[in-house]
Amino acid sequence: MPNVVQARVEVDNLTRRNGQWVPLGDQALIDFPVLDLEYLSDLTVGTYQVNLASSYIQDKLIRDNDEQFQIDENLEEPGFLRIRVYSRFRNATKHQVFIAYIAHDAENREDHDENVVQGYYCSCKSGARTLGTCAHVASVLWYLGYARHLQNVGCPDESLLNTTLDAANRNPGVEIIEE
Secondary structure (H helix, E strand, C coil), X not given: CCCHHHHHHHHCCCCCCCCCEEEECCCCCCCCCCCCHXXXXXXXXXXXXXXXXXXXXXXXXXXXXXXXXXXXXXXXXXXXXXXXXXXXXXXXXXXXXXXXXXXXXCCCCCCCCCCCEEEEEECCCCCCCCCCCCHHHHHHHHHHHCHHHCCCCCCCCCHHHHHCCCCCCXXXXXXXXXX
């Protein structure tokens, strides 16, 4: 089964075209459907990606030093979003996540159709799948559809991040001697 969102992104060259997008803050995105954990688990075909979502979002907030996602909405098609997220494995790499959804009335958030998320695509290696999602798509859906509507969201403890050294970010004063 082909990924129709991927096909549209590639045919219309949407990864490169900036003129077709209008930037939005996540607070301006009032028509994005509210999703529950059961819906997310069904969409991702399990809980693995959903469980990783808070870590991805926390990593994004720390790296960008910003509590807003860079969300762009397609000018020609409301309900078609582009979001940029970092790779979990490569520090400098950002992936583009595309999500097509059915806009919901802000007054009636309980209006919950089974197919509110119509499609998705991520530019990462496993982002074109149609059964389940990659962790980037899952984290964006988790944040936009679930976590941003909660008062308190549990995130992993940052102390581990502060005590673990990144090998690519070595102290410049330390000389490494190869034997």
